[in-house]
Amino acid sequence: MRILIVEDEPLIRERLLRMCGELAQGRARFDAVADLDLAGDRLQRSLYDGLLLDLNLAGEDGFELLRQAVAGRYHCVVVSAHRERALQAFEHGVLDFVAKPFTRERLGLALERLLDAARYRPGLARYLGIWRAQGTALVELAEVLWIRADGDYSQVRLLDGRSELHDKPLAALTAVLPPDFVRCHRSCLVNLRHVRSLHAGSGSRYWLVLANGKELAVGRAHVSALRRELGIG
Amino acid sequence: MTTTKILAAPAVLVLVIAAWLLASSPAPVVQQVLSAEMAPAAMPVSGGLPQQPAQDLDWQALDAGVLAGWRDPHWLRWRLSAPANDAGRLLHLSLRAASQPYWNGQPLAANGAVGRSKAEEQPGLIDIVRVLPPSGHAGADELIVLASSQHQWLRMGSTDAAVQIVSVEGPSVLRPAPWLIVFFAAGALAAAGLYFLAVQRGQPRAHGAALLLALGAVGLALPVVEGWRPLLGYAYPWHGLRMFALLALHVAAALLLPAYLARSFDVEVPISARIVYLATLAAVVAFLPSFDGRGAAVLLLSLLASARLLWRAQGEHEQRRPILVLMLAGALSMPVVGRTFLDGPYFLLLAVLMGFLLLCHAERLRTLDRHNARLREERAQLALQLLQRGIQPHWLMNTLTCLQELIEQAPSRASRLVESLAEQFDRLRESSRHALVPLADELALCRNHLDIVGQALGQPIGFEVDADDIDDMDFLLPPGVLHAQVENALTHAGASACTQQPLRLRVHRENGRRVLELHSPRGHAAHRGQGTGSRYIQASLAAAFPDRWHFAQGADDAGWCGRIELACAS
Numbered sequence: 018m019r020i021l022i023v024e025d026e027p028l029i030r031e032r033l034l035r036m037c038g039e040l041a042q043g044r045a046r047f048d049a050v051a052d053l054d055l056a057g058d059r060l061q062r063s064l065y066d067g068l069l070l071d072l073n074l075a076g077e078d079g080f081e082l083l084r085q086a087v088a089g090r091y092h093c094v095v096v097s098a099h100r101e102r103a104l105q106a107f108e109h110g111v112l113d114f115v116a117k118p119f120t121r122e123r124l125g126l127a128l129e130r131l132l133d134a135a136r137y138r139p140g141l142a143r144y145l146g147i148w149r150a151q152g153t154a155l156v157e158l159a160e161v162l163w164i165r166a167d168g169d170y171s172q173v174r175l176l177d178g179r180s181e182l183h184d185k186p187l188a189a190l191t192a193v194l195p196p197d198f199v200r201c202h203r204s205c206l207v208n209l210r211h212v213r214s215l216h217a218g219s220g221s222r223y224w225l226v227l228a229n230g231k232e233l234a235v236g237r238a239h240v241s242a243l244r245r246e247l248g249i250g
Numbered sequence: 251m252t253t254t255k256i257l258a259a260p261a262v263l264v265l266v267i268a269a270w271l272l273a274s275s276p277a278p279v280v281q282q283v284l285s286a287e288m289a290p291a292a293m294p295v296s297g298g299l300p301q302q303p304a305q306d307l308d309w310q311a312l313d314a315g316v317l318a319g320w321r322d323p324h325w326l327r328w329r330l331s332a333p334a335n336d337a338g339r340l341l342h343l344s345l346r347a348a349s350q351p352y353w354n355g356q357p358l359a360a361n362g363a364v365g366r367s368k369a370e371e372q373p374g375l376i377d378i379v380r381v382l383p384p385s386g387h388a389g390a391d392e393l394i395v396l397a398s399s400q401h402q403w404l405r406m407g408s409t410d411a412a413v414q415i416v417s418v419e420g421p422s423v424l425r426p427a428p429w430l431i432v433f434f435a436a437g438a439l440a441a442a443g444l445y446f447l448a449v450q451r452g453q454p455r456a457h458g459a460a461l462l463l464a465l466g467a468v469g470l471a472l473p474v475v476e477g478w479r480p481l482l483g484y485a486y487p488w489h490g491l492r493m494f495a496l497l498a499l500h501v502a503a504a505l506l507l508p509a510y511l512a513r514s515f516d517v518e519v520p521i522s523a524r525i526v527y528l529a530t531l532a533a534v535v536a537f538l539p540s541f542d543g544r545g546a547a548v549l550l551l552s553l554l555a556s557a558r559l560l561w562r563a564q565g566e567h568e569q570r571r572p573i574l575v576l577m578l579a580g581a582l583s584m585p586v587v588g589r590t591f592l593d594g595p596y597f598l599l600l601a602v603l604m605g606f607l608l609l610c611h612a613e614r615l616r617t618l619d620r621h622n623a624r625l626r627e628e629r630a631q632l633a634l635q636l637l638q639r640g641i642q643p644h645w646l647m648n649t650l651t652c653l654q655e656l657i658e659q660a661p662s663r664a665s666r667l668v669e670s671l672a673e674q675f676d677r678l679r680e681s682s683r684h685a686l687v688p689l690a691d692e693l694a695l696c697r698n699h700l701d702i703v704g705q706a707l708g709q710p711i712g713f714e715v716d717a718d719d720i721d722d723m724d725f726l727l728p729p730g731v732l733h734a735q736v737e738n739a740l741t742h743a744g745a746s747a748c749t750q751q752p753l754r755l756r757v758h759r760e761n762g763r764r765v766l767e768l769h770s771p772r773g774h775a776a777h778r779g780q781g782t783g784s785r786y787i788q789a790s791l792a793a794a795f796p797d798r799w800h801f802a803q804g805a806d807d808a809g810w811c812g813r814i815e816l817a818c819a820s
Contacts, residue, residue, distance in 0.1 A: 025744065026648050028706055032655040051746075073644045098647030118651040 018132060019063065022049040023056045024071040024096070029117075033069060033096070033124070040125045044132055053082055060089065067112075067131040068093045083109050084153040088146030090169070090184040092192065094127045109155075110142035110193045130192075142193040145173060147181045156181060158197075162211050162227055164190060166204040176211065176229060199246045201225060202236040209246055259572040259606040260579060266435055266598045273427035274594060280339060281330040281415040284390065286312035288411075291323040291396060293366050299323065302355065303394060318346075318409035321402055323364050326395040328413045336385040338418040344410040346486040347397035348374040353382055354392055362485070364398045371400040373485040376410065381418070391415075404490030407539040428594055429481055432473045435601035439469050442608040449612040449619075458513035462611055465506040469604040472499050473597040493541040500545045503600065504531055504552035510607070511556050515563035515570060527555055545592050546584065553581040569610045576603050628793050633682040635786050636730040639737065640678035652706035663705065670702045681729035686794055689757070689766075690723040696736045700753070703745050711745065712752025722757045725764060727816070728790035732768060734783040735803075735812045739770035741783075743810070747771040751809060764816045772809040791816070 022037065024030040030049050037047050045067075050056050059065070068091050072083055086093045087110040095106050100116035107114060113127040144155045156173065165172045166187040173181040183190065187204065194206065201207040211228040215235070218224070223235035225243075235243060287309040291300065303325045312326065326345075333339065341358070343351060348362030348371050358380045365371025385391055393413060443466045450459060475495050478484065484492070508527070512519050534547045557577040560570050580599045584591050649671065656664035677695045681687050693715060700711040713736075717723065732755070740748060748771055756767040784803070791799040791814065798817035803810065 026652060026706060027708060028652040028655045028659075029648065031659075032651065098643040098645075098651075100643070100647075117647040118654045 018045040018066045020045050020047050020067040020069060020131060021056060021059055021065045021091075022047055022069045023051075023053060024049065024069075025051050026071075027051075029071070036121055036124050037069070037128060040121070040128050041132065045128075053086075060091075065091050067091050069096060069127075069131075070094070071096050073097070073099070080105070080109070081153075083111070084146045084155060087111060087193075088148050088153045088184060090186065090189065092131055092189060094131055108143035110145060112192060142195060145181075145183055145190075147173070148184060154181075158195065158208070159210065161198075161208050162229065162231075163201075163205055163207045163233060164194075164198065165202075165206075178229070199243060200239055201243055202234060202239060205233070207233055212247065215243065215247060215249065257572075257575075259602060260575045263576060263579065263599060263602040266431060266602065267595050270428050270431045270594045270598060273431055278416070279414055280335070280417050281333050281391065283413060284329040284331055285327075286411070286413075287327045288312045288317055288320075289325045289327075290320070291325050293323050295366075299350070299364055299396065301357070302352065303327070312411055314408040314411055317411055318406050321399045323366060323396060323398040326397060326411060328393040330391045330393065330413075330415060332388060332390050333385065333415070335417075336391075339382040340416050340418055341380045341382050341393070342377070342412075342414040342416065343380070343393075343395070344377050344412040345374070345395065345397055346376055346402060346409050346489055347399040348372055348401075348486075349378075349395050349397040351380065352394045352396075353380075354385060354387075355394075356383060358382075364396050365400055366398070368400040371398050373401045373487050375483050376479065376486045376489055377483055382415070399486065401485075401487040402490075403487060404493075406490070406493075406541070426481060429473075429477050432477065432594060432597045432601075435598050435605075436470055436473050439466060439601045439605045439608070442466075442605040442612075443470075446608040446612045446615075449615045458510050459611065461506055461510040461513060462607055465503065465510055466604050466608055468499050468503045468506060469597075469600045472496070472503070472600060475499065476593070476597065497535065497541055497544055497548075500548045501531060501535060504548045504555075507552050507603075508555045508559055511559045511563075511573070514607075514611070515560065517559050517563050519559070527551070542592060549592070549596060550581060550584050553577050553584075557581060572606060573603065576606070625793070628789075629685055632728070632730075632786070632790050632793060635782075635789075636682045637678060639730065639734065639783070639786065640675070644741075645737070649702060649706055667702065667705045670698060670705065674698045674702060684729060686726035687729045688723065689725045689727060692727060692729060692732050693723075693755070695729075695733050696753075699733060699736060700740075700748070703740060704749070707745050707749065709749040711748045714752055714754045715757070716754065717757040718759065722764075725757075727766075727814075728794040731787045731790050731814065732766070734786050735768045735770070738781070738783045738812075739768075739810065743771035760815075762817070766814040766816075768812045769806070769808060770810050770812075772805055787812075787814075 020037070020041075022030065022033045024033055030051070034047055034049050037045075041047070048059060048063075048065075050059060053070075056068070056070075060068075068086055068089070070083075070086055070093055072086075072095055083093075083095065083106060092112045093110075094113045094115060095111050096115045096117060096119065097106070098117045100114075103114040103116065113130045115123055115127045143158055145158060145161070147154045147156055156175065160176050162174045162176055164183075164187065165174070167182065169186050171183040171185060171187045171190050173183055175181070187206065191198075191200075191206065197209050198206045199209055207225060207227075212225050213228055214226045216224050216226060221237055223237070223240050225233045225235055227233055288311075289303065289307040289309045292304055292307075293299065307325065309325075309327065317324075317326075341351070341353070343349070343361075345361075348360075348364050350360045350364050351358040360374075361378045362374030363370070363372035399409075443463065446459075446463070446466075475492060478492060479489075505528075508519075511517070530551060531548060534551065535544055538544045538547055554577075557574060560574040560577065563570055576599065580596075583595065587595060649667070653664055653667050653671075656667060674695070677691070677698060681691065681695060693713075697713050700713055704710040736753060739753060751771045754769040756765075756769070758765055784801075787801055791801055795816055800815040801813070803812040805811075
């Protein structure tokens with residue numbers, strides 16, 4: 018696993034590199050750069066699984082950078098001085114938020130989440146950042162009907178019928194999505210808020226009818242969990 | 251300023267004077283005075299006083315000027331027309347003497363006791379009223395009065411010697427109604443004075459406030475002294491004292507009114523004009539024959555002088571014009587109304603004028619108070635902003651995180667950083683307590699900030715100062731205006747860029763203005779110069795140097811330049 022650290026203060030960069038190296042105990046490799054421009058070059062040239070990002074979240078500029086970061090395929094942990102912005106950062110889909118100054122123990126927790134993201138759902142995200150030609154667009158998760166795996170990407174279907182492609186694979190997205198999103202198929206997560214009914218057909222065939230009247234197939238292995246979440250189990 | 255406001259005070263004056271004139275219309279007399287005569291009385295050396303004048307007395311027409319000099323017992327005689335109805339009549343007699351009146355030969359109640367000497371005389375009241383017995387005949391009536399003025403201590407140009415016969419059923423000669431109006435106006439003036447004192451309480455003494463309060467006190471005292479005779483009455487020896495008191499009050503008003511107006515409206519009065527005015531007042535007091543004449547002349551002088559001052563004053567039309575109208579109205583009506591003006595309209599004019607001035611002054615204080623409150627609030631907000639900027643999380647928390655690392659890596663550097671942080675907070679706290687700080691203190695704050703950032707970075711950041719004059723270091727400026735520019739440079743250009751290119755401050759004078767130019771690295775930020783730092787600089791300069799500052803910033807050849815220009819007094 019490769020993790021990129023973005024921090025402009027040399028001493029703090031040193032601290033993050035040193036502590037992460039000690040805490041990971043060989044489970045990950047760490048690189049460090051001073052700013053997001055350099056980080057962009059690195060991310061294009063190499064494949065990273067996680068980003069440890071220092072952001073000045075005092076203004077809108079910081080959140081624009083955050084939106085760009087969380088729209089990527091890698092998980093993102095923010096290390097910031099603006100602890101009052103932590104909730105907003107989670108809503109934007111970060112995996113964890115480490116407030117400065119930080120202890121070794123707190124950084125260790127964040128690193129664990131990064132190294133084993135699948136164990137740590139549900140998340141608190143309210144938005145998904147979607148890469149577009151013009152920049153990053155925010156999609157509100159309440160408007161999403163379902164999310165389906167599409168190779169290394171995820172297809173996001175919205176209430177208005179539009180589809181968007183997210184850079185993160187479905188497994189990575191699972192770690193940041195709120196509990197409303199439940200797996201209804203090996204390759205699909207459905208938003209329970211928009212489920213109208215669950216139907217059973219002949220030959221153990223199950224399907225959901227969604228708020229827009231469309232049907233969504235349910236894998237047999239996920240029926241009982243889905244019933245439980247819907248309160249009909 | 252609306253026309254309504256300009257006309258309000260004159261309109262109030264017209265209303266109260268109209269009410270006063272209505273209430274003070276003279277009581278109808280039932281008998282006309284046909285003749286008034288006087289003659290010295292021949293007195294026995296001892297024994298009782300005569301009950302009637304001797305037959306061979308040398309009567310002469312009553313002359314108030316001559317009578318004013320008579321102190322020994324003398325006779326006064328009035329012949330009055332035959333009444334239409336001789337029942338139910340009242341005699342009003344005004345004499346500055348002890349007196350024994352005889353109505354058609356019948357004695358009436360004595361007023362004091364007439365005496366051949368000061369010791370023998372018991373002073374009488376200056377105004378008396380007696381119920382007259384029926385005449386019992388159809389012809390004219392005769393009033394004879396034996397009087398003496400042994401206690402008269404002041405020789406005046408003339409004296410009171412007046413008789414009025416009115417009906418018991420008709421209105422009294424000494425009616426209180428006009429005085430009620432005068433005292434109502436005085437009460438309103440007192441209320442305005444109290445309001446003024448309440449508004450002024452706890453505030454620094456305002457421009458001309460003492461003069462205005464003294465003028466208000468004169469305005470209150472005048473009707474009290476003037477109303478003493480008609481409302482309460484007094485023994486005639488008090489009359490001189492009352493006249494002196496009235497003259498003193500008139501002179502005080504004549505001095506205070508122009509002085510207050512000149513002070514209040516910032517009119518520069520040349521010394522020569524002041525001397526001429528004072529000399530004229532002194533001449534009037536010294537040389538005019540009667541107290542009434544002196545009072546009227548003093549009043550007219552003060553009204554004309556005040557009107558002249560107001561004419562010369564600039565601005566403040568809202569207050570100036572109504573006062574000018576009042577002054578001119580008073581000055582013009584004096585020659586028309588004559589002596590009556592001093593008996594009532596003068597107090598009313600003074601009361602309305604004083605009331606208006608007090609209310610205007612109080613309003614001015616309230617406006618000033620609101621302005622000061624706004625400045626205090628502005629100042630508090632700026633102080634708060636300065637402190638908030640000094641502990642803004644991105645800088646503070648990063649510095650603390652650096653400190654954490656230094657504690658583990660290099661404890662001695664960590665200790666130095668802690669000291670620098672403590673010094674920075676101390677400087678910020680001290681700076682936030684002042685509206686202005688010396689440039690040297692502001693530079694120390696900036697250098698300490700850069701020192702902290704340099705320690706965290708492991709490389710020093712230079713800050714060079716180039717001042718034309720060593721005195722420039724004592725120049726006062728709002729705290730944080732350079733500090734905010736330094737922060738901006740660090741935020742937008744980055745601390746690393748600042749280590750490569752030191753910040754440079756140039757302090758000099760240009761066209762009578764003090765100029766501070768701070769050159770710093772430019773950085774790569776898409777926009778710079780519209781953030782909270784720039785807004786803080788602009789707000790601080792606007793609060794400390796209203797309309798006398800200019801702040802501009804932008805890219806220059808070498809990087810970024812922030813330029814502050816301040817108009818300086820010297």
